[in-house]
Amino acid sequence: MTKPDIEQIANKLKEKFSHAIISQEQSYDYPVFVVDKNELLHIIRFLYEDENFQFRYLTTLCGIHYPGTEKPFALMVQVHSLIHNIRLRFKAFTSDNEPRFDSLTSIFSAANWMEREAYDFYGFHFNGHPNLKRILNVDDMDYFPMRKEYPVEDRTRYDKDDTMFGREKAGYKEMN
Amino acid sequence: MAEIIRNPNDIKVAQAPAGYEGPGFFATSLDKAVGLARKNSIWPLPFATSCCGIEFMATMASTYDFARFGSERLSFSPRQADLLMVMGTIAKKMGPVLRQVYEQMAEPRWVLSVGACASSGGIFDSYSVLQGIDHIIPVDVYVPGCPPRPEQILDGVLNIQKLVHNESLRRRNSPEYKAMLNSFGIE
DSSP states (O other), X not given: XXXXXXXXXXXXXXXXXXXXXXXXXXXXXXXXXXXXXXXXXXXXXXXXXXXXXXXXXXXXXXXXXXXXXXXXXXXXXXXXXXXXXXXXXXXXXXXXXXXXXXXSTTTOTTHHHHHHHHHHHHXXXXXXXXXXXXXXXXXXXXXXXXXXXXXXXXXTOOSOOHHHHTOHHHHHHHHO | OOOOOOOGGGOOOOOOOSOEEETTEEEOOHHHHHHHHHHTTOOEEEEEOSHHHHHHHHHHSTXXXXXXXXXXXXXXXXXXXXXEEEESOOBTTTHHHHHHHHHHSOSSOEEEEEHHHHHHOTTOOSTTBOSOGGXXXXXXXXXXXXXXXXXXXXXXXXXXXXXXHHOOTTGGGSHHXXXXXXXXXOO
16 A cells, blocks of 8 residues: 555545645644535544555544634644554534534544544534543633633732732832 | 661650650640641642642652651641641642631641642643642742752651641631631532
8 A cells, every 4th residue: 555645645535525624734744624614524534544544543623712803713624644654634624602513433443532622622612522521620610721811820820919029010110 | 878877866756745654643734735646647638739739749759758757647638637748739729628627637636738730820820720729729838949859848747746736626616716717618
């Protein structure tokens, strides 16, 4: 079996999913495909089942938040073809504030916990996930902490008092 | 090789409490006798979650030798422990566990909060970390440091010993103490 190069894989994807491949770029040594979020599952399944490519290892799956952009939420998936040692990265963007993606658990069992993590930290929902609940944070947490819309510092902290340590509030304004 | 020669007079034995002494008997108050006994036989429960726990290991080992202060015997069951030593970052998810351990300890019980994380959250001012264990359980002595040196941990334990030594036998039955526990939601 000959090792396919990235262009061959890209051409094959564009041939099979011409409407779903939005863009392709090279990020350092990583080929990145931006794809339609509704087609992500089918693309991954195609790469998994293709006898020549055999992308059968899910390296990473996680959420991303780019605040202030048109489509701020993205699901990032990295797959690895172990026999060819080729890695691919996929990003699926959405403008929905409660993003909903198709679960990859039907292809990769490993996606189970990764999708729970994306749900836990970004509030992404996954259609067809068998057990979508928080995985790392406390169960009664009422927000999704990795979304960049919450203060970095914890709200129950009381020893960082600006009046005592003269940070921005107390110091700067009086000086000007 | 230098030889350490110690003056036998340097060795300190716990002083007998003030009392009334006569031929063949010695009388003192129960508080003082109990305080003296408790103070020098504290069984600590090490609740070590991160790097402060490593410092505690050094504190237990031969150079610093925690056993010198009557705490030779660590208790890994909260039911037999006198002193809860919380050493390390307590995540919010760990909070209920720590609280349960505290609730399982029998009175009288003391709590030593070792290090910046246990005392205030430390550098982990973040959504996942409890900003000081005093949000969920009462703390008797705080040891600052990130992490504190074994000397500081020993100093914290010696301060606990002072509290143990001087505590009134009735304190744990007082309404003030019960109100303090209730303020943490502990019956």
